[in-house]
Amino acid sequence: MANLRTGIAFSLIALCVVAAVFAPFLAPFDPFRGGADALLPPGSKSFILGSDHLGRDVLSELIFGARVSLAVGISAALSASVLGLVVGSLAGFFGGWVDGVLMRTSEFFQTLPRFVLALVIVAFFGSGIFKLIIVLAVLSWPPIARLVRAQILSLREATFVEAARLSGMGSLRIIAREILPNALAPVIVTGSLDIASAILLEASLSFFGLGDANLISWGGMLNVAQPYLRQAWWMAVFPGIAISLVVLSFNVLGDALNDALNPRLQETA
Template identity: 45%
Template sequence: MSVWRRLNLEGRAGLVLLLALVLMALLAPWIVPGDPLAIVGEPLARPFASQAHWLGTDRLGRDVLSELLYGTRTTLLVAFFSAAAALVIGSLVGTLAGFLGGIADAVLMRITEAFQTVPGFLLALATISVTGPSVPTLILAISLGTWTQAARVTRAEVLSLRERDFVAAARTLGMRPLEIAFREILPNAFGPAASLAAISVAAAILIEAALSFLGFGDPNRVTWGSMIAEGRTVLRAAPYLSIVPGLALVVTVLSVHLIGRGLSRSERFLQP
């Protein structure tokens, strides 16, 4: 069954919104060619006052529409890759902990609990402070704070699967323990962990925006958080500088939330 058919109405609405955002990000160089950080007009031009700058300009004279579209690229890039990295790390840790058991399980779960005691945003902030701001370090920093949920969910699934008949049959065929864990058990335990992807993506979007707002984003890229931070200095004179990227953040998180709700409800209906 395709993802579209599995989704209910709100899930489909979220998917359409997210696909529109992805399309905007991909087509940004053609919609608004040129450097989004380049000064192209008079400072603080109002939205829709000029055909050359539909959403106006910021206090330095940079095009807001260009910044918004290129900010979409940065936000989605960081969100998707950090969520994928968190899912991979969590699945590997959870599989090893659940399948090996004993001391390995205890050690890996204590490490997981240690990461859970630190809020994800503070962990990301500390990581960026040490490594320096860039897109790869943003992805690493955010994934370090969000992999623990996937690890615990995967471990629980592996614990319920490792005594099944297909695992015993794999042992009888002479498969090695790690081969059984990652070739036979992990694919069957991956579904519940993958359902956390929507939560991870939404969390990554908000953490990335907060880090950029505080000045810990990549200085060579436009981000929605940096746009909001830039606009707060002229909030009374040009509120649109913060409202436009703020609305983009709301729409993006809302679309991911709707997709997650749609998938979770469809899973409930499909259960026997």
């Protein structure tokens, strides 16, 4: 049962990645070019998922939209993880005032309402995919930093770390070889969950018209679909389904990674 769920989630993510990478080859139409065939329902005139108010193919838009969602989600989560890892490690290893300053800073970022701040920043500095990624990363690192710090604090006291000191390893080597590998698993898990929330946040911003206007994104598709909800349900439903499935898949992937990265849960030989 769990394997089936993971399998489906993994396939959906793989599908999404393939769509994003090979979008120009896979899309049946040019998603940027409209035509006379506006607001056609799914199935008509080779528009498999219908066409939008400008006569663009919804399926092609979805395929191209995967690029933005994945790029934003993965880049934001990756940057947040790296930032969190660095900050958390510094705080955990050095302790004292370094720890105090870094943790107070992370608390400050955690108290900010993510969505509202994202709205303000984008409204102020203008939209654009890179700005969006930076905003998301800046807003997502604190939980990872705190997680890493907690891991390192407890691992620093672990008996096997003492044993490593007795075997003559230097501090840096102990950090790199004994502590970080054991601290990494929860970061990877949280990172994959962060991909999901970054995708969701990007979609929300685009839905409010604050996405990158030059790119097609699923959130942006929802935005333009608003006035046509009654005439053309397919304009909203398909991007909605895409967002939900991808977000769900990354969450399932996070769970699966959590299990897979725990050596104790692996089958004993």
